[in-house]
Amino acid sequence: MSTLASIVAVTLAGGLLSVLVAATLTYAVLGRLVRHLVSLSTGVLLGTALLHVLPEAFESGADTHALFSTLLGGLLFFFLLEKAELYRHDHHHEGDGHGHHHHFDAQRVGRGGYSVLVGDSIHNFCDGVIIAAAFIASPQLGLTTAVAVILHEIPQEVGDTIVLINAGFSRTRALVYNGLSGLAAVVGGLMGYWVVGAWDGLFPFLLVIAASSFIYVAVADLIPQMQRRLPVREIVSQVLWIGAGLGLVLTTLSLLHAGH
Template sequence: MISISAAAAFSFSLLSKVVDRMVSLSVGILLSTSLLHALPEAFESQADTHALFATLLGGLLGFFLLEKFAILRHSHHYEGDGHGHAHGHDKHEAGKAGWMILVGDGLHNFTDGILIAAAFLANPSLGIITGLAIIAHEIPQEIGDFIVLLNAGFTRTRAYMYNLICSLMAVVGGVLGYAMLDRAAGWIPYVLVFASSGFIYIAVSDLMPQMQRRATLRETIPQVILIAVGVGVVLFLTGREH
């Protein structure tokens, strides 16, 4: 709900500078959560190391394929974009993309709920960090979703409410994930590795390329500072535990 509300506020007020900075902060949080906390937590367990690395590889490839199948969200047209279509064609196509995004986000949020449940079962502080990381990386993603929904003809209220309903799928995933993983504690290291593969993939394949488009020194310095802030937040929240 925090992610959806923040994304709506940014989208509806077009605070693009804040969005760009949120991307940099998200990269720091996602990478440090994965590489400095979740993966060590998994590999320090009794799980087979080769199986964990296979899970990491499978997760990275799986997220790559999922992005391929979801390419529609990046290939929609806009009404009046200069393409030679009949009036209303682009908006009709964008409308279908809008509903596809809602379905995809619902499934994505369901998975997030399972990952949060697994992280809390492994360690409460890891669960909090995982929740914060998901909030951070969801905001830029949801901003893009809002733009597509508005282009598809959704009013601001409808776009907000439908996205909010989709976000509640995380609650369903969390409850089911808790029920299943509580009886199968051996799954937790593998789910944590799978979660880490998702965080790493999102940061490296999606967010960091966005940052690379802003290559001037004036834009790079804030990016580096905010990545460091994201890493520092994770280190601060995990320091007492270690």
């Protein structure tokens, strides 16, 4: 399969898979699933960023200080983008155990019209560019990056579906809108392939930006959601799901290296 075909396939699969999960499971199951997948995503995102993407970038021979500066700039960029509500990636919704009031989801959607969908589309577009840069660097890096993005997209899109349903959308309408926002990843992938692919020297820096995105989402959003007083059993469950995410990354890396 060509690099372009791989980029289109994985970006399209990520959006379709998350919508499929949201369409086939009941509301109650979705709420429980999101909690577990948040922990799993934390392990996957941190493992992919720190065990594969950053090492790949730093082994490229690019200037180390420049790469660290890019990492810092990337973290600040995604912080500011989230401040502007253009990089939404939270999983808060009514019934998630965080004590949100009854009209919380409706307010989230209504505050900026369709701000949840707009922010999600921009996030998906960025993910598409990140996946494209990784595939152009190497197919192995592209696959592991795509796995990290897709596993994070599932709880994100499921959470958004719950928000939209609670805000008054029908289930079908919420799923269709989320599916359309998922197509932004395909657009980002194509843009990344055609525009970014022209400058080989940028790849290490794009990989660092991808890693900064993963680290920011994990540290600024996912981990704080888990930092609540919980029974020991739930804490152990969180740790096990994070470990499962790390184990998935390590297994994927070993399989890809074995087949390389």
